Amino acid sequence: MKHILAFAAAGCILSGLAPAQVTAIRAGKLVDPDSGTVLTDQIILVRDSRIDKVGRGIEIPANAAIVDLSKMTVLPGLIDCHTHLADGAGSGDPLTQFKKTAAQVALESVPNARAMLESGFTTVRDVGAYRALGDVALRDVINRGDIVGPRMYVAGAYVTISGGAGALTGLAPDIQLPWDLHYGEANSPWEVRKVIRQLAHDGVDHIKILSSGAVLTHGSNPKSQEFTQEELQAAVDEASHFGLRVEAHAHSPEGIKNAIRAGVASVEHATMIDDEGIALAKQHGTYLDMDIYDEECIQEDGRKGNVPADFLEHDAQLGQIQRDNFRKAFVAGVKMSFGTDAGVCPYGTSAKQFAFMVKYGMTPMQAIQAATSSAADLLGHSTEVGSIKPGKFADIIAVSGDPLADIRTLEDVRFVMKAGKIYKQ
Numbered sequence: 514m515k516h517i518l519a520f521a522a523a524g525c526i527l528s529g530l531a532p533a534q535v536t537a538i539r540a541g542k543l544v545d546p547d548s549g550t551v552l553t554d555q556i557i558l559v560r561d562s563r564i565d566k567v568g569r570g571i572e573i574p575a576n577a578a579i580v581d582l583s584k585m586t587v588l589p590g591l592i593d594c595h596t597h598l599a600d601g602a603g604s605g606d607p608l609t610q611f612k613k614t615a616a617q618v619a620l621e622s623v624p625n626a627r628a629m630l631e632s633g634f635t636t637v638r639d640v641g642a643y644r645a646l647g648d649v650a651l652r653d654v655i656n657r658g659d660i661v662g663p664r665m666y667v668a669g670a671y672v673t674i675s676g677g678a679g680a681l682t683g684l685a686p687d688i689q690l691p692w693d694l695h696y697g698e699a700n701s702p703w704e705v706r707k708v709i710r711q712l713a714h715d716g717v718d719h720i721k722i723l724s725s726g727a728v729l730t731h732g733s734n735p736k737s738q739e740f741t742q743e744e745l746q747a748a749v750d751e752a753s754h755f756g757l758r759v760e761a762h763a764h765s766p767e768g769i770k771n772a773i774r775a776g777v778a779s780v781e782h783a784t785m786i787d788d789e790g791i792a793l794a795k796q797h798g799t800y801l802d803m804d805i806y807d808e809e810c811i812q813e814d815g816r817k818g819n820v821p822a823d824f825l826e827h828d829a830q831l832g833q834i835q836r837d838n839f840r841k842a843f844v845a846g847v848k849m850s851f852g853t854d855a856g857v858c859p860y861g862t863s864a865k866q867f868a869f870m871v872k873y874g875m876t877p878m879q880a881i882q883a884a885t886s887s888a889a890d891l892l893g894h895s896t897e898v899g900s901i902k903p904g905k906f907a908d909i910i911a912v913s914g915d916p917l918a919d920i921r922t923l924e925d926v927r928f929v930m931k932a933g934k935i936y937k938q
C-alpha cells in the first residue's frame with residue numbers, strides 16, 4: 514500500500530513555533546473499547562502527538578498527510594500490563610544475569626523494546642528488572658527518541674523479602690551481590706517504606722511487591738506467602754504518599770488475599786485464587802492481571818532443556834489451575850487486565866494471549882478491552898491512552914482482518930503509530 518506523507522508548513526503564522534504535523538487516518542472499521550462498539554468509515558485527525566478529532570465526514574485540512582486504512586480494522590494501541598523489557602536477551606535462568614555486565618543487559622534490551630512496539634503494544638507497565646533501575650533508563654531513552662519502544666511505566670526494582678520471589682537466589686550465602694541486584698529487599702514495614710521512598714526518588718511510575726513465592730525463582734515455593742499484612746499495608750500506604758499504585762505478584766491463595774486486603778491495584782498471576790479471593794477482588798475493585806498464555810512457552814522451553822528443573826517442578830499443574838481460575842474470576846465479575854509476563858515468552862508475541870482469554874471465557878471485545886480501556890484504567894492513565902478519543906495520545910494500530918471475528922488477527926499488526934509517529938506501515 515502506498516501512502517502520501519507530506520507535512521506541509523502551511524498554516525503556521527506564529528514565527529518561532531514549529532507547524533503542527535497533521536495526519537488524517539481513514540479507518541474502515543474503528544474499535545471503540547470504551548463503548549464496546551465498532552464504528553465504520555471514520556476519520557481520525559492527529560495533530561502532533563495527540564488525537565484532535567474522530568468521526569465520520571470530518572473535514573481533512575489541506576496540509577494533512579493521509580493514511581489510508583479504509584480496508585483495515587483500526588484499534589487503539591495495545592497495552593501489556595506485565596512486561597520485563599529491561600532484562601536483556603531472554604534466558605530461562607535468572608542466574609545468567611551474573612554472567613553479564615549491567616551495560617550488556619541494557620544494550621541487549623534495546624531490541625526487546627522495538628519488538629514490543631512493532632507488535633502493536635504502544636504502552637507497557639513494566640513490572641521489574643533484575644538490575645534495578647535499568648527499566649527507568651530504558652523508559653527515558655525511549656521518551657527522548659533515542660531508541661524505538663513503547664511508552665513505558667516502570668517499577669524500578671522488585672520489592673521483596675530476603676530470599677523471596679523477587680530476590681536473585683541460588684548462590685552460596687557468602688556471595689555479596691552488587692547494589693543493583695538486591696536494591697528492593699526489605700524485611701519490615703519500615704524497610705518497605707524506605708525502599709519505596711528510594712524508588713519514588715529514583716523516578717519510578719508504580720511499585721511492584723511480591724506477596725508469594727515464584728515459579729521462576731530458585732529456592733522459592735509459589736504456594737507460600739511472603740511479607741506480612743502489616744508490610745503489605747505499609748507498601749500501599751507509602752506508595753500512595755508519592756501518588757504511586759502497587760501491583761503484587763502472588764500465586765498462593767493467602768498471598769493473593771493479603772495483597773488485596775492491603776489495597777493493591779492489581780494482583781499479578783493470581784494463579785491459585787480461591788472463592789474468598791475472588792469475592793475480595795470484586796469488593797475492592799482489584800484488577801487481576803493473569804498471564805494465562807506463557808505456560809505454553811515454559812513447557813516448550815522445558816522440553817528444549819532451557820528451563821531449570823526446579824522451575825518446572827514449581828510450575829507443574831499451575832498452568833491449568835490458573836486458566837480455570839481466570840474463567841472463574843472473570844465470570845464472577847472481577848476486573849481483568851491484559852498482562853503476559855513478556856520475557857517468559859519471546860518479546861513481540863504478547864498478542865498470542867488474546868486467543869487464550871477468549872478460549873477461557875471472554876468475548877473478543879472483552880479481551881481487547883482488557884488490553885486497552887481496562888489496562889489504561891489500571892495504570893491510572895485513562896485520559897492519555899486506552900481508546901482513540903480527542904486529547905489522548907495518538908497511539909493507533911491496524912490489522913487487516915476483523916479481530917472480533919478472529920481474535921488471532923491481533924497477532925499480525927500491520928500498522929503502528931505511537932504519539933502521532935508511524936513506526937510500522
Ligand SMILES: [Zn+2]
Binds near residue numbers: 595
Ligand atoms: Zn513477571
